[in-house]
Amino acid sequence: MSWEETSESVCQIACALALVGDRWTLLIMREISMGVKRFEDLQMQTGMSSHLLALRLKRMEEDGLLVRRPYRERPPRFEYDSTRKGQELDAVLLALRNWGLHWEVSSLGDTPSISMTDKASGGNIDGNWQIPQSGRPFTFNDVEIALHPTFVAERQTRTDAFHAKKLRKATRTKR
C-alpha cells in the first residue's frame, strides 16, 4: 500500500496523517500558530530548504490548512496564515507538547519551551494532560504564550546563522 492509498482509507487517523503526518507540516503549523508567517522566517526556524518549504506550503494551501497573502510587491514576498482548519491542528500540537513534557523529550526536561496560560481561566497549561475544555476545539488563540529564554536564544541562533549564510552567499556572488 502506497502512501496515496493510505490517505484513501476511511480511517480519520490515517487520512489526517496523510494531510499532516510528517514532521515538517506540524513544525510549520507550530511557527504559524506562534505568529511566524513570512516565508523567510519560516525557512529560518524550520531549517527547510526554500525549495522544500515552497512545495510544502503550496500543498498545505491546497489542503486548506493555510492561505497565502502578498505583503510586498517588488520583489514579491508572501506571508501565510492558518485557516480555521489549520488552526484546529493546535490541539494535535498541544497533545504532542504535553506528551513531550511528560516524557521529558527535550533538554529542558519538564519545563515547557512554550508556556501557555489559558486566557479564560488564567490557569497554566503546563501539565501532561490538561486541555482547556472550552466546548470548542483548542487553538493557540485560547492561550497567552511565553517562550522559555533558552528557546528564545535557540531561535536567535537560527536567525543569526541564516543571515550569516545569506551574507556569505552574497559576498561570493559579488566577487
Add this chain to the structure above:
Amino acid sequence: MSWEETSESVCQIACALALVGDRWTLLIMREISMGVKRFEDLQMQTGMSSHLLALRLKRMEEDGLLVRRPYRERPPRFEYDSTRKGQELDAVLLALRNWGLHWEVSSLGDTPSISMTDKASGGNIDGNWQIPQSGRPFTFNDVEIALHPTFVAERQTRTDAFHAKKLRKATRTKR
C-alpha cells in the same frame, strides 16, 4: 538545519516530532493500540515493506515506545507491545482523529471509523474536541472501541491482498 538538529531543539513539540513526526510511527501506534501486535499483521495493515517496518520498529524500541517479545521460536516471530510512553501517544492519535472527524477528511465524513465509548462515563467520544478528563493522560485503555463496518471491510481487503501476494510469491518460488 537537518532533522537531527531539530530533535536537539529545546522545544517539546520539535523533540516529540523527532520521535514520532512521520506518518508511519503513528500508524503503527494506531495498530498496536487497536491490539494488532504481530509483525506480519502490522505489515499488512500499514502497507509498509518488511524492511522499512523492521527498521522503524527497531527505532521505536530504542526510543522506548515499544517492547518486543518472541511468540514463536521456529521460525522466530515477534510481537510488539506499547510501553506506557508509547500508550500515551494515544492522546495525539485522539487529537488527530477528532480533527479528522471535524474536517471530514475521510470518505466516512463525520462518522468515525473507530468509535469510542468512555469506559468511565459510558459516553461516546465522537465529538470534535471531547477528550476524557480522567486526571491522567488519555489512552485507548480508557475506551471501548468499535470499528465501522466499512473500516472492517477495508482491513479485510488488505489482509486478503497480502495473503494473495504471498501465495503468488510462494508459487513462483516453487516453479
